[in-house]
Each structure stands twice: as C-alpha cells, then as structure tokens.
Amino acid sequence: MAPLRALLRSERGSALLISMVLIVFLTILGLALFELGQIEGLQSGASLGDARAFELAQAGLERAIRELRNGFLLDPYGSESWVDGPPTCSPACETGVYRTMNLTNNTLPASGTDPGGTFVIELKQVTVAEANNPISQGAGYTYPYGQTCIPSLPSNPTVCANLIFVRSTGTVAAGYPPGYQAVSTVQALVKAASTSFFASGLTAEMGVSNDPAIDGRVLIAGSIGTLGSDSINPAFRIDGGASMGMRNNWADLWPDTNTPPTLARLTPRQPICPTGISCGGGANLVESLGAEVKIYGNVSQTMVTLNGGTDLGINAMQTGDYGDVSTTVRKGKGRIDGVYVADGCPMPCTSAFSFDGGSAIYVDTNNYTKPYPDRPPKLPLNSQVNVTPAYPTTDDPTVINGTTYPNWWRDFFETHAPNLTGVPANGGNCSNAANSFFYNSSSPPLPPPSRNIGDALASLDDTDETGPYVLRGFCHTFFFTNKAGVLTNAEICWKRNFGSNPAAKDSTNLPPDSLTKPTLEFGIPSCSVPNGPSNPLLIQNLGRFRTRKSFVTNPNLTVQYRGAAIIGVDNGDIDIEQSLQTTCETAPPAAIANCGPDTFNGRPQKFPENNLLILIQRNGGNTDIAHNAPTTDLVERFMAYVFTEGRIRAWRQTNIVGSLRARQICFNSHSAVGCLGVGFGAGNPRFYQASFVDLRQIPEELPASSGASGDRWLVNVVPRFWMVCRRGPGDTLPTTPTGTCQYQ
Numbered sequence: 001m002a003p004l005r006a007l008l009r010s011e012r013g014s015a016l017l018i019s020m021v022l023i024v025f026l027t028i029l030g031l032a033l034f035e036l037g038q039i040e041g042l043q044s045g046a047s048l049g050d051a052r053a054f055e056l057a058q059a060g061l062e063r064a065i066r067e068l069r070n071g072f073l074l075d076p077y078g079s080e081s082w083v084d085g086p087p088t089c090s091p092a093c094e095t096g097v098y099r100t101m102n103l104t105n106n107t108l109p110a111s112g113t114d115p116g117g118t119f120v121i122e123l124k125q126v127t128v129a130e131a132n133n134p135i136s137q138g139a140g141y142t143y144p145y146g147q148t149c150i151p152s153l154p155s156n157p158t159v160c161a162n163l164i165f166v167r168s169t170g171t172v173a174a175g176y177p178p179g180y181q182a183v184s185t186v187q188a189l190v191k192a193a194s195t196s197f198f199a200s201g202l203t204a205e206m207g208v209s210n211d212p213a214i215d216g217r218v219l220i221a222g223s224i225g226t227l228g229s230d231s232i233n234p235a236f237r238i239d240g241g242a243s244m245g246m247r248n249n250w251a252d253l254w255p256d257t258n259t260p261p262t263l264a265r266l267t268p269r270q271p272i273c274p275t276g277i278s279c280g281g282g283a284n285l286v287e288s289l290g291a292e293v294k295i296y297g298n299v300s301q302t303m304v305t306l307n308g309g310t311d312l313g314i315n316a317m318q319t320g321d322y323g324d325v326s327t328t329v330r331k332g333k334g335r336i337d338g339v340y341v342a343d344g345c346p347m348p349c350t351s352a353f354s355f356d357g358g359s360a361i362y363v364d365t366n367n368y369t370k371p372y373p374d375r376p377p378k379l380p381l382n383s384q385v386n387v388t389p390a391y392p393t394t395d396d397p398t399v400i401n402g403t404t405y406p407n408w409w410r411d412f413f414e415t416h417a418p419n420l421t422g423v424p425a426n427g428g429n430c431s432n433a434a435n436s437f438f439y440n441s442s443s444p445p446l447p448p449p450s451r452n453i454g455d456a457l458a459s460l461d462d463t464d465e466t467g468p469y470v471l472r473g474f475c476h477t478f479f480f481t482n483k484a485g486v487l488t489n490a491e492i493c494w495k496r497n498f499g500s501n502p503a504a505k506d507s508t509n510l511p512p513d514s515l516t517k518p519t520l521e522f523g524i525p526s527c528s529v530p531n532g533p534s535n536p537l538l539i540q541n542l543g544r545f546r547t548r549k550s551f552v553t554n555p556n557l558t559v560q561y562r563g564a565a566i567i568g569v570d571n572g573d574i575d576i577e578q579s580l581q582t583t584c585e586t587a588p589p590a591a592i593a594n595c596g597p598d599t600f601n602g603r604p605q606k607f608p609e610n611n612l613l614i615l616i617q618r619n620g621g622n623t624d625i626a627h628n629a630p631t632t633d634l635v636e637r638f639m640a641y642v643f644t645e646g647r648i649r650a651w652r653q654t655n656i657v658g659s660l661r662a663r664q665i666c667f668n669s670h671s672a673v674g675c676l677g678v679g680f681g682a683g684n685p686r687f688y689q690a691s692f693v694d695l696r697q698i699p700e701e702l703p704a705s706s707g708a709s710g711d712r713w714l715v716n717v718v719p720r721f722w723m724v725c726r727r728g729p730g731d732t733l734p735t736t737p738t739g740t741c742q743y744q
Contacts, residue, residue, distance in 0.1 A: 049172045049182030052117065054724070056108065056170025057186045060119030061717075064101065064166045065190060069715035072162070072192050077401070077700045078534065080192070080713065081161035082125070083152040089123055095130075095159060097735040098122035098167055115173040117182075124165040124736065126189075131160050132272045132285070146272030146279075147191070147718065148290055150694050161696070162192035162713075165737055167725075185733060187741045189721035192713045194695040197392075197661040197704065198641055200225050201291075201689030205391045206664045212237040212305075215675040216667030218650075221247040222689020223292045227391060230298040234354070239307035240668075240684050246312040248291040249332020253655065253688050254322040258581070262637055262657060263323055264595050265584050267606045267693050274333050275364040277317045286318045288333040289689050292340065296372050299345040299352040306359035312336060313362030335362045338719065344371035365720070373714070391663075392704040393645055394568075394618045400700050401483040408703040409618060413568055416481040416701075417538035420492075421454035428475030428491045429526035456494055457567065458544040460520065460559055460578075473497075473518075475527060480538045483701050490537050492565070493527035494520050511562045512585035512605070519583060522563030530563035530603065533612045533692075533699050537565040545615055546575040558636070562605070564612045566701055574615050574623040574644070579636045582611040607639050607690055608658070609697065616703065617644035623662065626654040626685065639690070643703060649675075653683025657690050 064087075071086035082093075089099035101121040110116040131149040149160035165187065172182035197203045201222030204213035210233050213226035217240035224246070226235040238245065254263050271285035279285055293312065295303045306312065316334035323330040339361060345352050349369045353361075361368045394409040405411040453476055473495030482488050495518045497510050509528040511519045521527035522537045531537065545567060547559045558579040584595040584605050595605040604610050617623060623644050626635035637655040642648060648662040649669060666675035667685045692698055725733065725741040734741055 049180060050184060052114065053170045053172050053182040053184035054186070056117045056119045056172065057168045057184045058170070059108070060106065060121050060168030060170060061166060061186055061188060063103070063106070063119070064121045064123075064168060065715055065717070067101075067103070068164065068166075068190055069192075069713070072713055072715060077712075078696045080696055081152045081155070082164050082192075083156050083159050083161055087123060093123050093125055095125045095127050098124045098165070098733075110173065117170060117172040119168055119170045122167040122169075124167075126160045126163040126165060127158055128160055128270070129158070131163055132270050146274065146285075146288075147189070148270045148272055148288060149191075150696060153694070163718075164190055166190050167733070167741065169733070183727070185725040185727055185741070187723050187725055187737060188717040190715060191718045192715045194698065195712060195714050196695070196698050196702070197225075197643065198659045198698050198702065199691055199695050201289075201659060201691075202665055202687065203227070203661040204663065204665045206232060206235075211664065211675065214238070214665045214667075216650075216665075216669050217244055217684045218667035219244045219247065219252060219684065219686040221250060221252060221291070221687065222289045222691075223294070225294040226296065228295065228297045231301065232297050232303075233301035234305040235295045235297045235301075235303045236293070237305040237307070239310045239356075241308050241310055244684055245306075245310045246291065246293070246336060247332070248289050248313060248334065248336050249287055249319055249322075250289070250688060251319040251322040251332045252686065253657075256655065257636060260584050260595060262581070262639070262655060262688075265582050265605070265607050265639070266657070266690055267609055268323075268328075268330065269693070272333070274317045274335070284318065284331075286331045286333040288337070289691075291333075291336040291689070292338045293336065293368075294372060295341045297342045299342045299349070301352070302354050303341045303352040305354040305356075306361075307356045309357040309359055311360050311362060312339070315360070315362050335364050337364055338370065339363050339368035340370045340372050341368070342372055345369050370719070373716070394616060394643075394703045396704055398703060401485075409568070409570075412701075413538065413616075413703075414540070416483075417540045417566075417568060418478050418480055419540040419542065420452075420457075420476070420478065421540065421542045422452050423454065423476070423478075424452045425474035425476045428477040428493065429528070430475035430493070430496060453492070454541050454543050457541045458546055458572075460494070460518070460547045477526070482535055482538075488535075489525040490531070491523050491526045492521065492537065492539070493523075494518070496521060496527055511560065511583045513560065513583065517558050517560045520559065520561040522561070522565040527563075530611070532610055533564040533608060533697060535564075536612070536614070536699050536701060537563070538701065539565055539567045540570070541567055542570045542572065544572040544575065545569050546573075547578040547580050548575060561613055562611050564610075564614075564699075566614045566616060566699065568616045568618070569621065570617075571619050571621065572617075573621045574617055574642065575627075576623075576625045576638050577627075577635060579634070579638070580613075581637050581639045582607045608641070608692055609694075612641065612699075613639075614641040614643070614699070614702065617642070617646060620646045620663075622646045623648045625650045625656060627651040650685040650687075651682075652685070654685050656685060656687045659689060659691065660687070 067087055068082060072080045075081060088102045090102055091099055093099050099122060101123050103121055107118045108116045128149060128151050131147045147163060149163045151157045152159045152161035167185060167187045169185040201224060202214055203225045205227040206213035210231055213228055213235050214224060215237045218238060228235040250263060256262050269287035272288050273279035274286055277284050297303050313336040314334045318334055319332040321329050321331060341352050347369055395407050397406045398408045400412060475491060475493045475496060477491050479487050480490055497507055497514055511521060522531060523529045524531040558581060560581055560583045562583040623642055625638050627649050635654045637657060639657045641659045644662045647664045647666060648660050649666045650656060669675045727740045731740060737743060
C-alpha cells in the first residue's frame with residue numbers, strides 16, 4: 001500500500017498546472033483572435049478606403065472629361081483643340097510627360113462616415129505619330145492601338161487636337177483608416193468625336209414603320225448609323241455575297257474607269273497601326289475609314305440581318321495594295337472599328353443578329369455586343385426616350401456662328417440664301433456678258449426658248465446638240481449672306497467656255513477638262529475664284545436638282561463641279577442619272593495618285609476639303625441615284641453630300657462617294673414606296689465614305705450642326721484605353737503611360 005500512497009502524493013498540484021496551461025493557451029488564443037480581429041478590421045478599413053480612393057479617382061476622371069468637353073466647345077467653330085488651351089497645366093501641358101491639370105474645387109469634403117478626400121488630374125498630349133503608329137514609341141509597344149486623330153493645325157501640326165491622355169489619382173483624407181493612406185489611380189485616353197451626320201457615311205432612321213433603315217445589296221466602305229426605334233426589326237439588312245458587305249478602306253474604289261480615277265480626288269487617310277499587328281519601323285500601317293456600325297433600337301428585336309454570306313469587315317488585318325503603288329504603297333484596314341447596338345447584349349447576341357449563309361462580322365477584339373454610345377448624332381437628346389422619336393429635320397433649332405436659329409430652314413437658310421428658282425442669268429463676270437442659255441446655230445436664227453437658273457439646276461443637261469439650240473452655258477452673279485452676316489458677292493456658272501460659239505467663251509482660270517466635260521462652278525466673287533467649304537455658297541432652288549440628258553444623243557455624260565455650295569431643294573426631288581464628280585487636274589506627267597494644284601492659285605482639288613456640293617432636301621422628297629435611267633446607261637460615280645427628309649434610292653451599279661443622311665436608304669431596289677426587297681436593278685451600288693480629314697471643317701451652315709443640347713462633339717473615353725494603374729503603397733507613377741500604367 002505504501003507505493004500507492006506515495007504515487008498519489010506525487011500527483012498533487014497537477015490540476016493547478018493543467019489549469020494554468022489552459023489559461024495560458026486561451027490567453028494566447030484570445031490575443032491571437034484579438035490581433036486577427038484588429039488585422040481584419042484594418043483590412044476592411046483599407047478595402048473601404050481603397051474603394052473610396054477609386055471612386056475619388058473616377059470622380060476626377062469625370063470632372064476632367066467635363067472640363068475637356070467645355071474647353072473644346074469654347075473654341076471657335078473649326079478651331080477646336082486641346083493644344084492651345086483650355087485646359088491648362090502646371091507646367092504647361094505637353095506631349096513628353098504628364099503635367100498637372102489646373103483645377104479648382106478638387107476636394108470632396110467629409111460627409112457622415114465618409115472622410116472625403118482629393119483628386120489630382122494629369123494630362124499628356126498625344127502626337128499624331130504616336131496616335132497613328134503606336135510602335136513608333138519603340139520596342140516597348142506602349143500603346144497597342146492606333147487612332148486616327150485631327151492634327152492641331154496650324155498652331156502645332158504634329159500634335160492631336162482631339163486626343164489626350166488623362167490620369168486621375170484619388171486620395172482619401174489622411175487618417176482613414178488609421179495608419180493607412182488609401183490612393184488609387186485610373187488612366188484613360190479621351191477623344192473628341194464629331195456628332196455631325198456628315199462625319200459618318202450613311203445615317204438613316206425609319207422610325208415610323210418597322211422597315212429597315214438601310215436595306216439592300218451594296219458594298220459600304222465607311223460607317224453606318226441607324227437611328228430607328230425600339231420596334232424596328234431589323235434596323236439594318238444587307239446581302240449580296242462576298243463582294244458586298246462592309247469595308248474599312250477604299251481598296252474597292254481602285255481602279256475605276258475615271259481618268260484621273262476617283263481615288264485621286266480624295267485625300268489619303270492617316271496611316272495607323274491596326275489592332276493585333278506589329279508595325280515596327282512603320283511596317284504594316286494601313287489607311288482606315290474608322291468604320292463603325294451604330295444602331296439605336298432594342299436587342300429583343302433583330303437589329304442586323306446579314307444574308308447570303310455577306311460580311312461586315314474582312315478576315316484580315318489589312319487589304320492588299322491599292323492606289324498608285326508606283327509611288328506609294330497603300331493598304332487598307334481589314335476589320336471594322338466597332339459595332340454598337342442598342343443597350344448591348346451578351347455573346348453570341350443571337351436575338352439582335354441574324355447570320356445567313358456563313359455571314360460574319362470581323363471587328364476589332366471580335367466584340368460586337370457593345371451598347372450604342374452615349375449622345376449619338378440623334379439630337380435633341382430627349383428625343384431618345386420618346387415613344388415616337390423626333391428625328392432631326394431642317395426645321396430644328398441650331399446654333400451657327402454663335403447665333404441661335406429656332407428653325408434652320410426658316411430662320412437661317414431662307415434669310416441667307418437667295419431663291420434662284422425663276423431668275424434669268426445676268427451674264428455675271430463672264431467676258432462675253434452672256435445672259436442667254438443657248439447658242440443659236442440655225443439659219444435663219446430661231447427664237448431661243450425661255451430658261452432660268454432654277455430650270456438649269458433642275459436639269460443639268462446639254463439639250464440636243466444636234467438640233468438648232470445648244471446649251472451654251474451661263475454666268476450669274478448674285479448676293480448671299482454668309483454665316484457671319486456679311487452680304488457676299490458670288491457667282492454660279494455652267495459650261496463657262498463650252499459650246500460652239502468661240503466668242504462666247506471666258507477663259508479666265510478655266511476648270512480642268514472643261515472643254516470635254518460640262519462643268520458647274522461656284523466662286524466668290526466670280527467663278528474664276530472657286531470658294532471652299534469654309535464659306536459655301538447658299539442657294540435656294542425650290543424645284544428640282546437633276547443631272548439628266550437625252551439618253552439617245554449622249555447617254556453616258558459626266559458632269560463636273562468646282563467650288564463649294566449648299567443648295568436647298570424644297571418640295572422637289574433630286575435625280576442623278578448622269579455621273580457627277582469634282583474637277584481634277586494633274587500636272588504633267590499625270591500622277592494618278594493626286595489631283596494637282598489649280599492653275600489659278602495653287603489650290604488643291606480634293607473632295608470634300610476643296611470641292612463640295614451639299615444637297616439639302618426637305619418635306620419628304622426622294623433622292624434617286626442611278627435609279628430611273630435605262631440599265632444600259634451608266635452613272636459611274638456620284639460625289640456629293642445629301643441631307644434628305646425622304647428616301648435615298650440607288651437602283652443600279654454606281655459608285656456613290658461622300659456622305660448620305662435620309663429617312664431610309666435603299667440599294668438595288670426599284671420600289672416607289674420603301675425598299676421592298678432587292679434584286680430589281682442591274683448591278684449592285686457601292687458607297688464610299690469621304691469625310692473631312694479634319695472633321696472640324698464640316699460646314700457650320702448645315703442643319704442639325706448643333707442640336708438643343710449644344711453638342712457638336714462627343715467627348716469620352718476611347719474603348720480599351722481605360723485602366724486602373726497597378727500601383728502599390730508609396731509607388732511613384734511613371735511620367736508616361738508605362739510601367740504600372742502600361743497598356744499591355
């Protein structure tokens with residue numbers, strides 16, 4: 001028994017020891033849990049602080065966009081730029097590094113549990129070279145997407161007027177959370193884009209019925225926009241197979257039967273580096289039309305229908321060579337820039353798109369599900385929420401040269417443009433002082449028929465040159481009031497040195513090819529001094545505008561024009577049944593890549609920068625291009641801008657070059673009402689967008705140039721160029737979009 005008692009005596013105090021061990025363990029565990037709670041609290045506070053810093057940075061970015069937009073619109077029309085300020089920076093804004101933007105009120109005060117904070121905006125201007133060819137920055141390939149920009153002429157032609165990098169850093173007020181400073185930085189490329197209809201290619205609406213706004217067999221090189229309605233189904237329908245569809249370049253315009261070719265009359269596009277391709281050393285650069293599809297509607301309906309293997313874009317980064325490759329190798333962009341439909345839809349977006357016969361969309365990043373951009377060219381903005389949208393018309397209000405006109409047609413155009421409908425020619429500044437349209441070749445002379453300016457514009461033809469009367473041509477001097485309110489002496493001429501009477505010719509600065517092609521001229525103060533789109537002639541012609549000729553004597557006539565004019569047609573139609581093109585002169589030896597300087601003053605002859613005809617049609621009239629003439633006659637090309645409140649119908653094969661805006665646009669359709677299907681014509685039309693290289697130069701005198709919202713320009717982030725800089729605590733931001741703020 002003794003050993004047992006000894007053993008029991010040896011266990012005395014063990015319970016106390018165990019209890020003490022447990023107390024120590026629980027104490028350590030409690031301390032650990034307490035520490036963990038503190039850490040989690042700090043992390044939660046840090047996360048909340050980071051979120052608030054991010055929101056501060058976003059608020060700064062939105063503020064910067066607002067300031068940039070206001071600064072852009074503050075400049076006079078045609079000279080908008082972010083190069084000459086505002087905005088301003090300290091030190092001055094530049095292209096090499098980010099500079100701090102001068103801002104006031106960049107502090108958000110504390111509110112409730114929110115400690116508030118500040119944001120700092122930095123700006124870096126973009127050079128034309130880095131916008132067009134990102135690889136030019138070096139091996140780092142810093143900016144992986146090319147952007148066509150507007151050079152800031154004349155102050156600094158190497159810097160983009162409408163592109164700028166914006167960096168916003170948000171900082172939460174000190175001490176929240178304790179011991180941690182929450183900082184976040186976002187970076188974006190911001191761009192100003194014109195909202196004018198004529199900055200695009202095709203713009204149509206068709207909101208009254210559910211018929212497509214754009215329909216038919218056609219090749220479209222350029223952008224399309226359908227304003228539509230929530231119930232339109234489809235908004236855009238196109239077929240014709242592999243040779244039709246949509247392109248992002250002018251490759252299909254080369255070659256043509258014109259001499260010099262149509263391509264020579266157009267200013268080459270800026271070369272850019274397409275998405276997903278290396279352009280090291282300047283290789284692989286392409287011309288781009290910036291082609292996009294923008295459709296307003298409802299993705300529960302079919303928005304886009306592609307039939308018979310007709311594609312939007314081509315499955316290649318670039319096209320083959322085109323143009324005068326003996327002097328300059330020109331390639332075009334293959335994929336289109338973007339597809340924006342209604343409020344967007346997730347892939348594969350089968351409800352909004354219908355593909356037939358292997359049709360496909362080839363677009364940058366393969367994404368065609370993005371929503372319709374904010375503030376599209378569909379003004380006023382409140383019309384977008386209406387059940388029945390109110391589309392822009394010639395009766396809408398507008399702001400021109402700082403003056404508000406409640407009704408464009410009544411208050412601006414009718415008060416500035418003379419009505420030449422029934423006005424006889426007065427001889428103008430022509431040396432022969434001719435006021436008769438006809439040269440009388442009969443013997444004895446016959447009395448000439450009555451003719452006036454309106455009749456001539458209603459039928460730009462030659463009459464029957466085998467008969468007693470030959471349409472000799474005319475000069476007519478008149479006055480119009482330009483946008484600045486200045487009474488301006490101008491002249492319009494037709495076939496100024498044409499016809500059979502040598503004594504009736506005026507040879508002062510004659511247009512090129514005027515001996516072989518009848519030419520319509522616009523000039524200030526006379527036709528020998530052609531004017532440009534910055535000061536277009538304003539003319540009312542309340543009847544028709546037609547280029548037609550007797551199909552028996554000369555069915556394939558080509559009519560030319562030189563100078564710039566806006567001609568308003570009210571209650572009449574526009575009927576183009578003969579080729580209508582701009583003049584073009586090439587210095588010897590003839591260079592097919594470029595229209596040479598004018599013989600009078602070295603003035604280039606490009607469309608639309610120098611020579612531009614704009615036809616404005618109201619009250620629902622139709623514009624027919626290669627529509628009514630026999631199928632054996634050719635309308636090889638039509639070069640002009642058209643704004644119509646009716647339909648545009650192109651029946652047969654023709655090259656339409658310029659920009660079109662209509663209620664509905666029908667291709668290869670011969671219906672009196674609507675499009676009603678395709679296949680009625682001989683050959684398929686082709687459309688080629690020809691916008692101003694500098695979109696600031698679109699004439700301010702046009703209708704809907706500024707809507708009720710006052711938006712001439714949309715200022716927003718360029719897709720794919722918004723990012724959160726991957727910075728850590730205490731990290732120093734790079735001076736350019738590299739490192740933690742790098743686009744890779």
